[in-house]
Amino acid sequence: MALVTRDKNRQFDYSVPVVIIGAGAAGMVAALSAHEAGAEVLLLERDALPQGSTALSAGLVPAASTRWQKEAGIEDSPENFAGDIMKKAHGEPDAGIVELMAKTTGPVLEWLADTYGLQFSVVSDFSYPGHSARRMHGLPTRSGEELIDALREAVENAEIALVCHAHVVELFADDEGRVRGLRFERPDGTSEELSCDNLILACNGYGGNKELVRQHISSLSDALYFGHTGNQGDALLWGEALGAASRHLNGHQGHGSVAHPAGILISWATVTEGGFQVNAEGRRFSNEARGYSEQAAEVLRQPDAIAWTIFDERIAGIVRQFEDFRRAEAMGVVLAADSIAELAGLMSVPADALAETFAEIETTAEAAGTDAFGRAFSPAQKLQPPYRAVKVTGALFHTQGGLDVDRTAAVLDGTGKPLPNLFAAGGAACGVSGNEASGYLSGNGLLTAVGLGYIAGKSAAGRAGQ
Template structure:
């Protein structure tokens, strides 16, 4: 089943396994594609040969499910293209199933209108509506709609279409004597009833000849029998399939609940229908591969289907339960058809599909199996920026049973709405560590914090109830201090190597400074670069990082950094965090900045994915808890002393500590101590970046390096201290002064661009971009939402709003656009990020100036992340990763290298700490 398979048109599938088309009910109200749906298919692509995407309606009267997706208008092409691109980017073929529900459509799904069908006969089910019979002209029009659907599928980038002639939908309705009782050329005899499916196949071939190439796949799905009298019998099906085969197909898809199902009409015959099919088909039909579906969960099921004569095997619910199903089967795993109830987000299952009955049937509540709570209800305060409310958290022995909001003196509709949304997420995940609700971050975090507190209190009460003393020190193999990207990556890696891990975070929320990261993650020689044809090398990456760091980088750490970067990209991908879109940043000569495919800021996406992995592993997290001291015995790490937000002191015994607390950009006194010239600068960092981890490690003897190397970022919105991502300039934006002129190479290193802005008379600049840059950088939408973007339909209108000379500004744009056309910046020598001329309105500008962004200095470590003392000797059991460490970035950090740093050295620290704990 894992051998390549060649279809009749010459297209090769990497193996004989396909993901079956399964309706997710996850489209928008108008049948367009959601982001969740794209990620659902992306997660399941890669190791499987092809994915047949769920049925797509060709007409707005044809949707048979709520949340169905459509291919009925050209406006749908862009959304469907995202699905095709996601599947193909992972290495699987993308096939789109097209259909019309006919009389199976509920009027409520089509705005109360009456469904259409071959004849005005209701489907034989209770409460079914009698459809309107299509006129002869309307039948011709319906064939044309299928053809337009095929064209759109081709233009969306799919590798093929599957014509859905099964499941009693419209195509089957035309062939069935039960549902088609017409007396024109489309009904009556079997030959006439076959005309509609044949016409659909004919127009499919016509569209493929016109818009696609010979590699485009055409499949046909059929239901072999109907129970109704009169109804389709197996001989009727073979008759139709023979006619379809003569016209040309690349595969036929049996639609049954089980690959080896016998007849539902001849109930006394136990012979599988596939056996009858093989015996009865002609030599012509035998040339068309046949695919089976139903009940395939493990390798033995697929092998059995192939042994009985199927050429291809479609896998259904097992692919929902296991996105990497084919890979698991290839490695010899035997899989139960179950889904852990905490795994919806980790498995990228859209919520409507999660609630679908066939999926609900395989969900099992395996959440927090190791946790032990005292059963009861705990009352906590929820305090955000504007409200103080009370919630009750009900806990069962191993789960969060419910979260209720107490009535307030005045009901805040917005608060209640957002509370219900975050409540739903927490209950679904059975964990407070979930994504905040967009637009209600402060409230979400307050609710999550309150639930966390209730859980801690309940756990402590349970221990007391069982006769344990909660003040007795608890034991962990590894304690991770800090919950940014480095800390989370370290905790996941240590856990995966068998360590019992505790994460301690002084802030009330997970994410640290990583959550504010915007550009991406640098790495060279990655598979994502190879897919895009980007020829990069680790040697070039090393040289450019060293040059950017003013040759002050620690060479040994930098070599480890560059060598491990592509491995870190794969480490994330293996945990469902795909950074497979690529751009560039200042100081890089080539595209190597990996970011989410949709161009969004990397930080939120990264933290969200890491938190899903933390929740999946049930790694314990203590928020609002600071480490007051790292304890040692005979010079070796022995524990940590903690202080909770309720002033409770705790002693934790541990064999190793990983400090990942970030830098000190938000500690203005510490910044000015090392760089007096930075007094008064704003910082892009979160308020927890105060250097506390450096002080903790210095207290046990750690040495430091490069403490005076503090980077300012050139593009910071000053009223909010919001960082404007380097990916905006990397996407094609320019910088202009108040006079409307460019003044420097926008893609130079951050220190040089910052110096050029500071040297301007006004000490600020404008970052200018157009609609083409915006749509390719989702982070720009955040800036628009924040309200600090100035926009206009034309350059002259934008110049007027910015109070600059419109003629000079227009001349600047025209001159720069000419450089883009020639790929030669005669003014400032810009070499990268010159992607497209800036000429597509609307046009945008953000006023920016430099701000303190990154502290390159920190504690000293070796290439295994072990903390070194002032004599360069290892402090046994102490490890550090991320911005708390010095030496990696030298005198200036290249944009995109910080995210690489935290994952590379975070995972390395997790590995080393777990290994030390085992000794």
């Protein structure tokens, strides 16, 4: 239970200028940023090791005008990036925050590479829905686990205090909403209390809190949750108890291609490069190219909440750069067949229906046309044997709504005024996806984790001692 106790006279065991709750990507980037700005930092993580939702992701961060894009001959700009975000989110996000994120993430990734040795590169061989340029950046294995491990190593090498098994359960504040300190518990039941000059909430959203999901995202209330179970909405509940405003609480990232029952993320490049999805009847049911977030609800509406993602060996060769896909193949999750009839047999779907689905797509592709769902197929995307298929379901990955923040990552109250010493980043803050699943542009989660995390660290360090 996330508690806020009003106590202006409480005495604490010790004091730290900048405290950060949550050691995911947002928290660790914030810690590195605050440390570089000269502040003493304490990073608190409830788990035995930093993991969070970052470790469950593909670890890809969108950024514009990076040196890696330039090396790959990719033309891009923060203005184009911001335009893509606003277009996908139907103009709902705060335009100033969107512009700030589009300008910030590129330099932050280069800083992480130059200062801490993170080996980023740009994904240059396929495009993500809604992005007008190829701007997704990741580490060599293209996995969130590698990203979180690299950030943890950077924090440790910088000798930043990181305390794990530290579950923050209570904040202490004065009557004006200034956070004076906090209490965290250890697995053995003991607890510690400490004071802070500034507090950064980087403990993600509320995807693991069924009650809050049911309240704000009813369409996915019974969906598989593919985020970290520790995302219980603590930041949102603490913030609101302190008088903070929140925005776009229905905003979220879903995903329509999580291998079932293995629970492995299957890259959406399987679709963007020409693949498609069918249900148990062997029929398509939507325009998959709109995006993987909105596709989650489409998959969940199918019989038994199951679909099949179908592609070919050409596409499989592209997505093997992702560790998750290689793991899925090793586990036998990816079916392979030399003919449509054989594939239908392996999938246990009607062979005639699947053949008709293939034929309809081939006709559209040969004409470089658009199908009845509004999806365009090009001749180059026509699938060729051998074919591949993965049984998938839809899932909720993480929430995108959260505490309202300004351009310094300071949390705002209901009048738009910053709270005295509270900052938020990543899933704890309102993101840039608007209020619907369809507003999520690939990478928006790590975009605000890295971008707002960096800004929150600088801002909190600048106010330390005030």
